[in-house]
Amino acid sequence: MSEKKNRLLPLAALCIISALLGGVSSVSILQYVYPETLSAIEAQASLNSADTNRPVTLLANTQTDESNSPVVQVAKEVGPAVVGISNYQTVSNLQRYGFGLGSRNNTQSSELVEAGTGSGFIIDAQNGYIVTNNHVIEDAKKITVSLSDGRNLEAKLIGSDSRTDLAVLQISDTSNLTEVKLGDSSKIEVGEFVVAIGNPGGNEFARSVTAGVISATNRTLQMSGESTLYNMLQTDAAINPGNSGGPLVNYYGEIIGINSAKYAENGFEGMGFAIPISEATSIITQLIENGVAKHPALLVSVSDQYLLYAKEKNLPLGAYIYEVNPEGPAGKAGIQEGDVITHINDVKVENSTELIGEIYKHNVGDKVTLTFIRNGQTKAVQVTLGEIASQ
Incomplete structure (x- = not known):
């Protein structure tokens, strides 16, 4: 992201580790920010695959021939598909969001200025589709993309979704483009090596490569003032502004995550977070096909103010319903x-x-069983999930 410069101060938020398969959770208070809008996650390098049928040959000669390093091979293969993204906004918008260089005059000029930078990657070379974070292109009046061959092209926003922090861009000149290969993030295990490629600080450091491991999976980040991000991959990569939207790659050259956020508490390093690619693909497809993404919903409003009361009275914990859309599924x-x-x-x-x-x-249309407490009694109903569209 490019730091919406003075705007993106570290914000306190609740991190709930939501275990996708085990259902176990733990809670800790953290400070999370988008490393840019413009800032991001760098990540790092991968072996240790859960799929034992896939031979891991890239590491065979790493001690005798550095050119055979898995990180070198990943950088060569994936680097050309990584792009830089510039977000241009009007001067008045920059002043409203505090993007200025320290002073705020009252000019109403409509001049476009680069408000921030981020990263992205080409997912479909034939059609020129590029994936990035929503917060990288948010509020942009103009978006440009810098390619590995030196071309700088204006990009069209195809669709964005703030709930999942994803966006798809398109460039019209599709000659000589390289697209990425997508992996399966559902098979990722803690300790696997990963590589991050992006543009920290903008095009001056384009396609910088960092390497590390998956530190944890299934993290939930409740961004203060932003959407909650679920089932995130945690990596120990170094974090630098400009990496948001760039790929997190395994040692097979497959994209397994989209770098998106970092832990910004002073004294902490190496806590970056990426959106799992297997959960992002359905949203990306919807954005390409429809310009918006639909999410499953109960169409109720929930509150956690009940939780303190429940703990004091030794009542069951849960999601308290304070408003119900009578025409919604719930x-x-x-x-x-x-x-x-x-x-x-x-x-x-x-x-x-x-x-x-x-x-x-x-998914929208799935039937689920809700168990709930009403007046001290436990009840259950079956609900067909409705939908909400991109914000």
């Missing part, structure tokens, strides 16, 4: 204000973040 199934949802199917949810995260694991 309303039609009989969910009422004051109900406390404790399970989706057989998965326990103890707060609103876990409820939404679990809902997002399903």
Whole structure:
């Protein structure tokens, strides 16, 4: 992202580690920021694949011939598909968001100025589609893309989704483009090596490469003032402004994540987060096809203010429903204000973040069973999930 410079101060937020397969969660208070809008995550390098049928040959001669290093091979293969992205905004918008260089005059000039930079990668060379973060291109009046061969092209925004922090751009000149290969992030294990490629600080340091490991999976980041990001990959990569939207790659040259955020507490290093590619692909496809993405929803409003009361009174924890759309799926199934949802199917949810995260694991139209508490009694109903579109 490019630092919406003075705007992006470290913000306190609640990090809930939501285990996709195990259903176990833990809670800690952290400070998260988007490393740019313009800033990001760098990540690092990978072996240790969960798929034992795939021979890991790239490491064979790393001690005797550095040119055979997996990181070198990944950089050669994926680097040409990585692009720099510039977000241009009007002077008045920059002043409104605090992007100026320290002074705020009252000019109403409509001149376009580079507000920030980020990264992206070519997902479809034939059609010129590029994936990046929503926060990299947010509020842009003009977007340009810098390619590995030196070309600088204006890009069209095809679609964006703030709920998942994803966006798709398109360039019209598709000659001599290189596209990435997508991996399967659902098979990632803690300790696997990964490589991050991006443009920290803008085009001056284009396609910089860093390497490290997957530190954890299934992290939930509740960004203060931003959308909650679910099931994130955590990496120990160095973080520098400009890497947001760039790829996190395994040692097979496959994209397994999209670098998106970092832990910004003073004294902490090497805590970056990437959107798993296997969860991003359905959103990317929707953005390309429709310009917007649809998400599964109950169409209720939830609150965690109930949790303190529940702990004091030794009541079951859950997601407290304080408003219900009577025409929505939950309303039609009989969910009422004051109900406390404790399970989706057989998965326990103890707060609103876990409820939404679990809902997002399903698709629009899926049937789920909600277990809830009403007036001290446990009840259950089946609900067909509705939809909400991109914000």
